[in-house]
Amino acid sequence: MVKVVRLNWPRRRALSGSCDGTLKLWDLDAESSCIRSLHGHQDEVWSADVDWARSRALSGSADCTLRYWSLQSGDCMATLHGHTSGVSAVSLGKGGRAASSSWDRTLRLWDLEKQECLTILMHGSSVTTMSVDWEHGKALCGSPQAMKLWDFNRQTCEHSLAGHLCDSIEVSGSSTPVSVGHNECVTSLVMNSPDYLYPEADA
Known part of the structure; x- marks a missing residue:
């Protein structure tokens, strides 16, 4: 498969x-x-x-x-x-x-040339999916009940987005609010630009 x-x-x-x-x-x-x-x-x-x-x-x-x-x-x-x-x-x-x-x-953040781990960020729950915006040093991670937005440079979690039942996720470019909800585990995320996030549907 x-x-x-x-x-x-x-x-x-x-x-x-x-x-x-x-x-x-x-x-x-x-x-x-x-x-x-x-x-x-x-x-x-x-x-x-x-x-x-x-x-x-x-x-x-x-x-x-x-x-x-x-x-x-x-x-x-x-x-x-x-x-x-x-x-x-x-x-x-x-x-x-x-x-x-x-x-x-x-x-985890890695140095491929040195083959070593640079940073470990504790998400708190199993991470099922991740999308990274390297230009802005951000990572959005999905887990069974929530998503978290991480700042790689500061090594901090900026937002924790607890799940509530809905069928969409939306990111606004101005103040970057996020609305999220899924009926099942989040399985994939796509970041197409600094302003927009496109989720893939629950299985």
């Missing part, structure tokens, strides 16, 4: 992560053409992010690790340890930085 996909249409490339513990790089111009498989994770791949310009990928797995890949060679360039439960979301930033969230109730 495919758990995560990332698409770059101009390059006609896609990356997928699967329950079999592998990631696969695809050529979309050739039907069913797998360019290469990336092996290393010991359990399901739950999350992935890609820097297509640099041909780099970051993956998170149920095996509690992150792996940093070269898409050109298929080599694993770094394996990051620290989470004590599955890695639910990953994000590649600039300057060799990365972020991850986990069911172990933490967010």
Whole structure:
């Protein structure tokens, strides 16, 4: 079962992560053409992010690790340890930085070159999804009953958004209020600009 996909249409490339513990790089111009498989994770791949310009990928797995890949060679360039439960979301930033969230109730900031954890943020509950705005140093994380907005630079939680039943989430660009509610666990979030947040529906 495919758990995560990332698409770059101009390059006609896609990356997928699967329950079999592998990631696969695809050529979309050739039907069913797998360019290469990336092996290393010991359990399901739950999350992935890609820097297509640099041909780099970051993956998170149920095996509690992150792996940093070269898409050109298929080599694993770094394996990051620290989470004590599955890695639910990953994000590649600039300057060799990365972020991850986990069911172990933490967010972590990483230095990919040094292969070390820079910061651990205690979320308080299992983190099921995460969206990062690197330009502004913000991360929005979802858990079964709430969302939290984190400031990476200050290493503080700016807002805790407790769940109430509704069908929408909305962000205003002026004073940045957020209205949120879901009938089930929050499973994914998309930040398209500093002003707007687009949620994906509950399962």
